[in-house]
Amino acid sequence: MKKLIVKCLAILTLFASLTGCTQPTNSASNYKWDREVDFLIVGYGLAGQAAAVEASDIDPNASILVLEKMPEALEGGNSIASGQTFVVPAKDDVDTFHDYVVAMSQPNPIPEDYSRWLAQEFADQIEWISGTMDAAGFEVGYVGGGPLRWGSLVVEFGNLPGSNFKGTSAHIREKDSGSFMPGGLWHGFNAAVKLRDNVEVAYGVAGTELIQDPETGVVLGVIAKDATGKEIRIKSNKGVLLSCGGYENDLEMQRDFHGVDKVYTSGSPGNTGDGIYMLMKVGAQLWHMKNQTQSGGYWLGVKTPEFDSTFILNMSFKSGSYIQVDATGNRFYNESKTYHRQHMKDLEHGKWLDLKHADALPVWFIFDESLRANESVVSPWLSWPITTENYTWSSDNSKEIEKGWIIKADSIEELAGKIGYDTETLKTTINRYNEMAVTGNDNDYGRDASTMTPINNGPYYAVEITPTLVATTGGAVRNTKSQVLDREGNIIPNLYEAGELGSYVSNLYQNGVFLSEAIASGRAAAQTAFGGKSKTTAVVEILEAGETSNNSIFKDLNDGVYVVDVNGKLKLDIKIAQGKVALIQITEGKDNMYMDGTQFTNFVNSIIEKQSLEVDAVTGATEEGQAILDSIKDQVK
Template identity: 30%
Template sequence: MKQLLNSKRVLSFMLCMILIISVVGCQSKTSETSEDAMFKAGTYTATALGHNGDIKVEVTVDEMEIKDIKILEHNESPGIADPAIDRIPKAIIDGQTLAVDAISGATITSDAIILAVTEAIKLAGGDIKALSEKKAGENTARETVEYTTDVVVIGGGGAGLAAAVSAHQNGAEVILLEKMPRLGGNTILSGGALNAVDPVRQTKQGIEDSVDKHFTQTYEGGDKVGNTDLIRTFVENAYPAVEWLESLGMKFNDEVFTVLGGLWPRAHKPSTPLGTGFIDTYEAYINANEGVEILLDAEVTELLMSDGRVVGVKANGLNGEIIVHANNGVVIATGGFGANVEMRDQYNKNWPALTQIKTTNHPGATGDGIAMADAVGANLIDLEHIQLLPMGDPKTGSLSGNIEQGVENRIFVNKDGNRFVDEGARRDVMTKALLEQQDAFMWVVLDSHSYPSGDVKNNFNESIDELIAQGRAFKGDTLEELANEIGVDANNLINAVEEFNKTVEKGGTDAFGRTLFADKIDSPPYYAGARVPTVHHTMGGIEINTSAQVLDVNGKIIPGLYAAGEVTGGIHGSNRLGGNALADIAVFGRIAGESAAAKK
């Protein structure tokens, strides 16, 4: 029995030793790196600063290859950053290289992903220099592809998508071409405010308004430069456009508000962040209905003519030339030229040089449609009227990070802590006043009336706590504390707020001529966010009539050619009211689609 026990102990000992050796052997084999290995196999994480904060990636490698890349965390704008998030990791894996091209329109996000992956590869012991060398491109055969449809739409922003949906609803088949790798244009970057005289919402809020008042403010707000027929069509069709969008499934908040430079509380705010609600609504319709085709990465370069009529377009695609023939007509909805510095300077007559001023616009807003229309004899008007906002992010020029929730509850102060302008004035008035301040820099100051809790978000889907954590907004439990945080004179800031509060209490007009007020700034905590001038909108462009038909230099209709949105001129005059752009693109996008479908 004792011998049997000893035998069992020996056997158990030997089995344990075999198991230990096996485990150690496996571990050694896993941790060993062969001499020709490119990486130390494993999973690594790293971060890099993107457009709206850190982007965190997870990179998995074996000894010879990058196997997987995941974006774990990011705060980039939906729609704008999506192509970079989708394409950059795939391009790195497919090519086994860090030398991949940034995605047009999402360059900062692209670069951040590449940098984060690079840092992770460093942790894996990869040869960064070798992986960063540009590989010779494959000789991909380029070919010409031709399509035929009823209506061609150039541009996949709010105006182009409205035109595409409207044309389809009026019986036409549609092909939309967008030069960027995504839909959205400037619309998806916007705060989402849409002006319309609303008999339901405004009545509930006790707001007196009328279509005539909207007409007058739009016309006079543009220094009476705008075409009165276009303005009348615009204001009369703004609320029907809201109803049309709602019929497509879009949701707006129950209350209207006054947007920066809007002059009156008639701005409708979508229930979804930014301008994504507009784009999502149009996309949902297109996805649910046959007959609308979207071609991305398709840069239209030329309008095709036959016997004086526009009959199609020519474009450059990723794999070759694209030609689309249009049975009925072509709608130009390519946006303005706010992102084209040379073009801005060519036409600018009202501002100091704009070469160093950043823009809120997406990179595709380069005036392509204006140039194409000009080439076929279209008349161009109001190109000298370029709108600047006082609301640009100091680093990027974008609208993101703007802490204001509406006009009535905040003030602007300069670096001395003093107010300097009517904060409810026209956008050009406010921007010109800001340009006269030290470093053309200001702080937006407000209180907990706008942010009752730290998780409340601004109009760009950013919470105030997030902005504070990123150093883009500042907080103080007293005005003295806030002044210290932002580096302004505390006495000046306190005086500015006190004088503002006195006018709120007594009513009327303050020393700067301001008449739009709601609550006092008296409920801590107090908040401040930095802002600078930025190029926002180009009021000039292609001349159209009330049917969105393009006119030539002699005032005649160019058959088969239509235009809508910021690519056009004549509606906003010398200054666009805040909230009028999204109404404009919905109204005239809808009209352009209907006219093109009817071959009007």
């Protein structure tokens, strides 16, 4: 119905223009307004926050109103549920980073001046971010803890030109905490917004339609609805910024643009394409609506009846007694590769392409008692139900089995019946996998033998997994001033767009780009609307790779062995010799760890090599790694 309304409106508009008729004038002179402000922002994620702060700093006397569709208890948008990384390229290596941006955009490149602007802005904005956060009681540091260091980041597509750029992965956390903070970017900018008396955030109020003067094309304001359904007409003197996210949670749009039968979001359930419908009605030109998986990738989600958004399947498992099967009951790919390091893309035919789950539905994750009892099947720190609705998935999955989210059976035959699969096919699939696990050679899909264990320890379990989105990139074409363009490429006056709605990302996505873009595009909108630029800056020290800060906790320690307790689940011995850490080993609780042996070895070797706790996070075990670092910092005196 929504699409039909948009199409009919477009036809009526065209008919009116051809016949010389005009629509009723909604100009400021004869329109009845319920409220008037200087700048109106629709959507209170990171892009909206950055725009509000910038606008307030340019003009502290301006009235700035932010409309947020979700209630205050569910605030934060995708920003709060994300991985919390924004990327910072070095100013002396912007050209290399630009080459990487261009390479990732192929075969759908954005204009050269756009990619140049992005690269330069990502490098320059760190001083503004740091100064703004400092005033709000927050700080910028490396996402894995400690200060920023060049070279501390995961480059996702190392085979592309420019992938050797000098950069760092940045994060925002409470001042002097030194450690990872869930939702840190959103919380930091929220604190900054609260310091500005001229910014008001209205929760539970959704923008539904733009009000445009049909004679001049100027956007005058917005029609919004509050939580009771009451319409509010808000005039905005300097323009309207749409920063209300994408269309991850609109299945109808997903089917229309991507042909996906079933896909959900792991982020905000409020992202239902509101901004896109509003933009279409005023004649905006759309782009990036059909990026492969909207660039962020089809992550593997676990959808439950109690939550609108999905959990995310764990990215690695200590036990190898699991497989994934497609609609036919057969395995269909290598389940053990670290696809999350490339935002769920795989290198095929020399190209980074989507995983096949959207075409293989229904897909089930099959496992046995060995895995069930020892590790959660979902990520313990990612996704909206965990970060925002505060659900804690049980470490042994028992609570979720009781809820019926995980199917349990005493035999493979019983399991097949419960999930609607042909019994003989599923048995054959599992038997073949078990044989290859014993021989240590996956002849079908090349799975690493170290990740393969026979599925033969009943009971047996299955949980359905679906494609899930972290973001979309589609929306209106916008320029580097965040101004929206119409279908002829002209600026629609007083209309701006920022964040993932109409993102500049046109194909592959590098970790940290979305949040960097949200800040840059939000600020650009405010600067354009107010005709200026704020001056909040701070000097940011970024260490060279391997360089340690002067406050190393090891240099003043006495020689000896220190025992460290990590949240009562893990004990470590840390040997100090001549003011340096010489050895870190597990003495108790190894079976309680999310990290596997290789990950832990690499993790502690980084500490020893750098003689610092400022080391890279462990993908898939970020919280556990940070808990170890925090415990060492607190207990080794």
